[in-house]
Amino acid sequence: MFKQFTIYILMALLGCFISCKKIGKLKEFDLHYSNEVTIPSASSIVSLPFDVKTPETTTNTKEDYKNEGTTSRLIDRVTLTDLTLTVKSPQSGNFDFLNSIEIYLASPNHTEVLVASKNDIPETGLTRLTLDVSSSDLKGFLQDVSFSLKFKVTTDRALAYDITIQSDETFHVKARLRNIFK
Numbered sequence: 001m002f003k004q005f006t007i008y009i010l011m012a013l014l015g016c017f018i019s020c021k022k023i024g025k026l027k028e029f030d031l032h033y034s035n036e037v038t039i040p041s042a043s044s045i046v047s048l049p050f051d052v053k054t055p056e057t058t059t060n061t062k063e064d065y066k067n068e069g070t071t072s073r074l075i076d077r078v079t080l081t082d083l084t085l086t087v088k089s090p091q092s093g094n095f096d097f098l099n100s101i102e103i104y105l106a107s108p109n110h111t112e113v114l115v116a117s118k119n120d121i122p123e124t125g126l127t128r129l130t131l132d133v134s135s136s137d138l139k140g141f142l143q144d145v146s147f148s149l150k151f152k153v154t155t156d157r158a159l160a161y162d163i164t165i166q167s168d169e170t171f172h173v174k175a176r177l178r179n180i181f182k
């Protein structure tokens with residue numbers, strides 16, 4: 001009798017362990033945002049970094065978290081996992097003018113933090129550029145109502161025309177689920 005009881009307990013623990021692993025997979029998800037920024041033409045700014053800001057982006061994370069079965073107070077960690085830049089205009093534009101770039105994230109209640117960068121960008125006609133992202137915890141930034149990006153750009157040649165760049169960001173969220181026993 002004791003042996004059967006022990007086997008039942010072990011099976012129940014094994015079932016809980018397997019269920020917890022499944023629940024653990026459910027509490028991670030991605031949030032995607034896009035921004036556009038225009039790098040202004042300039043004849044004198046070469047080899048000196050200059051800043052360009054994006055307009056504020058509304059986060060709407062309260063609704064996103066609700067749709068994922070969690071809330072902002074149950075978020076454990078948010079990290080930027082991908083930041084890709086794409087030249088939108090002019091159609092013939094590319095990143096050959098760019099020597100290096102740093103991107104900072106800021107929000108109304110948080111000071112800016114470096115989230116992505118790329119140095120020694122090759123002059124090979126790239127129109128799409130994936131940046132190296134930091135592993136900073138950005139939970140507070142996405143709990144604010146909005147955020148903005150600041151581009152610190154260093155060019156290696158003068159620009160004869162404005163270049164519009166689209167930035168696509170992917171934030172990975174790790175959260176505990178609310179009401180997991182419903």
